[in-house]
Amino acid sequence: MILRTARTGTKGSEQLVTGRRRSRRLLLVACATTLGLGLGAPAQAATTPLPTGSGTDGAWSVRAAGADSWTVSLTLDSPLPVRAAQPELAVDGTVLGVAREAADRHTLTLRTSDPRVLRAADVQLAWNGLVADEGTGLLRHAAPGASLLARTAPNLGPLLAQDPAARGTSAVLRADYDLGDTAVRLPGLNGQAVELRAAVYLPQKASGPRPVVVFLHGRHQACYGDTESFDSWPCARGSKPVPSHLGYGQAAEALASQGYAVVSISADGINALDWSAPDGGAQARGELVLAHLDLLAQLNSGRVGVKGGSKAAQAAAAKAAATLKGRLDLDDVGLMGHSRGGEGVVEAALLNDERPAPYGIKAVLPLAPTDFARTTLPGAAMAVVLPYCDGDVSDQQGQHYYDDTRYAARDDVLRSSLLVMGANHNFFNSEWTPGTSAAPSSDDWYDDTDPVCGSAAKSRLSAAEQRAVGAAYVSGFFRLTLGGEKQFLPLFDGTGGRAASAGRAVVDVQAQQPRSARVDLAPLTGPSPAVRIAGGAVYCAGQGEAVAGRPVPCAGSDRSAGDLPHWTPAYFAANVPTNPVLHLTWNPRTVKKQSVAVDVAKGSIRGTYQALTFRAATGSAKAGDGLDVTLTDAAGRRSTVAVSRYSDALTPLPTLAAEFGGTAKIVMQTVRVPLSAFTGVDLGKVRTVTFTPSSTRGDVFLGDVALDSPAPGHGAPSTLPAVSIGDVAVEEGNATSTVSMPLVLSHPSTVPVTVNVDTGVDNDDARFPSVWKQVTIPAGARTASVALTVDGNTETDPTTTLHVTLSAPTNAIVGDGWGNLQLLDDDFGQD
Incomplete structure (x- = not known):
């Protein structure tokens, strides 16, 4: 059986096709409007041969690629490790950007306009902004110093009366299906077909339709066995698919025994083929989830729907249909995705939102996810799980899902981001864990001597402990959001509850309560008339060097991206500022002058709330930062509370080793100060919330000031419009010009x-300035455009395509967020 899942986009004009991730796009061919008469700088004549060489990673070369641009290539001695992170190339220790992987898994290429490549002495493999360890192709991490468990002991919190991962009363019935390795064709995989295979866990005793939870594993090797060709699909003779989809059995069994239907799907074919997908396979993974939901809908109705398939596929479908008929409630659906599967389930939810009759996806849990494009997910309850000792997605970039979605739209759901101390990337999946996996596997934290994250470190969770943590939080989240079991709310709302089965694990929580259960006093994402600042405090966003016209960076370019989950740039939206917050700094001379006052308008506090909440973190490497918060009422009465009484958010995380900058990760936590702690003031007539330092020196990142009460909210598919960008082809010309790209x-x-437009993806051509722009589409309108600059020249250049991405919208979701601006050279054959 071959299922085809192409989507028809919204047609904005006869020359433009927009819509969700189409596999074929029409081009809008245009002439650029000339803005200036100056000619682009011609390519410099090569006076010396371009550099080549070999190093510890392999052989490399630099070659001309047009006017003031070059292609850097690195051929690795060993196949590129299969990781969730995108591979990067560095020249003499300076990371230049994401590299393209060739089909042979040995060759990496990167086009750049950085002239330093002309003096290159070595080209190296890098991941997440850091050069890989010599000879291994894998990062080494070291973090001497404070014990994780000692730092976060206060966050262990009270034990819940009920364990979310405890076995329920129902026995678990398996109803697996396998329709073959080439059952479905997905966009973004060059027309190649992949498998429809799943492990299905059902409660045997529960009657009637059951809530459905779909699990999607991440990027791992696709095949294993006697052959070395593990990147082809189907698997070559002598090898077989890695059963990654069987690795979440502990969580699946727990949920199924409590009355849920769990479908854990295989994505080996995508893992074998996504090296060629411009988006890293995100769309394909999302489409795969929906293909399974479509199949489950057929099986639930009793229809087999495998005409034209093999006899084995027909038999598998018939058997599954006999078991699943009438057992699935596809209006009550949750999605869990691990690693690149985390990005895949976010894409699946967004694709589902655009369907005329969407499935009832109410909750999404990205587990150690990638987020290459800064996608938002309004409408669905969300819990992002970030392992502190992640050696693969070491920059914890999935934090952006939480940061970017907080104020993206008016919905009414609970959002959480959970930092799990002592957990690595792989061990949530038993099929990625040595000793329990069928295929070869490894600990992704490669430095066993690390005193915090090494395999022998006291603060490191064992593989069994980590799987138990995963089962507890996955089960608790879906039992809360799909089943309405509010007893598990304290695991996710920031009040500090913990599950017995999670054992000694420490979890730091960021939580945004549903809109109906909170009042936002000050997001602190930018200047506001309601916020008065005295002393040394600035709004900041992102990392890197200060640039005119852009927000002040929260951290300089000397900080590793792995330290900065909130501010690390996304691969496909590298120029878009990340997570704006207010940064306070003080020393003995300025401490008495420093304060941040948030004015509370009369009548804005409606209802009864339990706590004053805000997010906070410190950039200091040493403990000792102190912060007080004061409430002042309409009569001028004041009450002050020390933040340290209720949170260790201002205690630094463990410091990284000197080779990684000797700095600590900065991860914000939600601070909850009970309103009952503020005595002597009228809480219904609060007029000011003031933050003041209580130590002689320090710094604090501050945001999201609110009053709230814990609540689960109500998740549902979003009805927001989808914003898409069209493709344009334009002749280069000989001068600076502008090109208008349409948004629909x-x-x-x-x-x-509003939506952010970024031209930094694979943009290493000097004719395309790398820019970030924010575009607003007025209420009631359907179209807008973004003007981009092209620097034409009189040189003969190859035809070049600039990828333009959409990210982090407000009041919309991203539809087709990947635009192509094709530059047609007009100088060939001219004198």
Whole structure:
């Protein structure tokens, strides 16, 4: 059986096709509008041969690629490790950007306009902004110093009366299905077909339709066995698929025994083929989830739907249909995705939102996820799980899902981000864990001597402990959001509850309560008339060097991206500022002058709330930062509370080793100060919330000031419009010019829509300035455009395509967020 899942986009004009991730796109061919008469700088004549060489990673070369641009290539001695992170190339220790992987898994290429490549002495493999360890192709991490468990002991919190991962009363019935290795064709994989295979766990005793939870594993090797060709699909003779989809059995069994239907799907074919996908396979993974939901809908209705398939596929479908008929409630669906599967389930939810009759996806749990494009996910309850000792997605970039979605739209769901101390990337999946996996596997934290994250470190969780943590939080989240079991809310709302089966694991929580259960006093994402600052405090966003016209960076370029989950740039939206917050700094001379006051408008506090909440973290490497928070009421009465009484958010995380900058990770926590702690003031007439330092020196990152009460909210598919970008082809010309690229909404919005446009993806051509722009589509409108600059020249250049991405929208979701600006050279054959 071959299922085809192509989507028809919204047609904005006869020359432009927009819509969700189409596999074929029409080009809008245009002439650029000339803005200036100056000619682009011609390519410099090569006076010396371009550099080549060999190093510890392999052989490398630099070759001309047009006017003031070069292609850097590195051929590795060993196949590129299969990781969730994107491979990067560095020249003499300076990381230049994400590299393209060839089909042979040995060759990496990167086009750049950085002239330092002309003096290259070595080209190296890098991951997440750090050069890989010599000879291994894998990062080494070292973190001497403080014990994780000692630092975070106060966060262990009270034990819940009920364990979310405890076995329920129902026996578990398996209803697996396998329709073959080439059952479905997905966009983004060059027309190649992949498998429809799943392990299905059902409660044997529970009657009627059951809530459905779909698990999607991440990027791992696709095949294993006697052959070395593990990147082809189907698997070559002598090898077989890695059963990664069987690695979440502990969580699946727990949920199924409590009355849920769990479908853990295989994505080996995508893992074998996504090296060629421009988006890293995100769309393909999302489409695969929906293909399984479509199949489950057929099986639930009793229809087999495998005409034309093999006899084995027909038999598998018939058997599954006999078991699943009438057992699935596809209006009550949750998705869990691990690693690149985390990005895949976010894409699946967004693709589902655009369907005329969407499935009832109410909750999404990205587990150690990638987030290459800064995608938002309004409408669905969310819990992002970030392992502190992640050696693969070591920059914890999945934090952006939480940061970017907080104020993206008016919905009413609980959002959480959970930092799990002592957990690595792989061990949530038993099939990625040595000793329990069928295929070869490894600990992704490669430095066994690390005193915090090494395999022998006291603060490191064992593989069994980590799987138990995963089962507890996965089960608790879906039992809360799909089943309405509110007893598990304290695991996710920031109040500090913990599950017995999670054992000694420490979990730091960021939580945004549903809109109906909170009042936002000050997001602190930028200047506001309601916020008065005295002393040394600035709004900041992102990392790197200060640039005119952009927000002040929260951390300089000397900080590793692995230290900065909130501010590490995304691969496909590298120029878009990340997570704006207010940064306070003080010393003995300025401490008495420093304060941040948030004015509370009369009548804005409506309802009864339990706590004053805000997010906070410190950039200091040493403990000792102190912060007080004061409430002042309408009569001028004041009450002050020390933040340290209720949170260790201002205690630094463990410091990285000197080779990684000697700095600590900065990860914010939600601080909850009970309103009952503020005595002597009228809580219904609070007029000011003031933050002041209580130590002689320090710094604090501060945001999201609110009053709230814990609540689960109500998740549902979003009805927001989808914003898409069209493709344009333009002749280069001989001067600086502008090109207009169209933006289209799937339907008009009643409020303005904003979206970030970035031209930094694979943009190493000097004719394309790398820019970030924010575009607003007015309420009631469906179209807008973004003007981009092209620096034409009189040189003969190859035809070049600039990838333009959409990210982090407000009041919309991203539809087709990947635009192509094709530059057609007009100088060939001219004198």
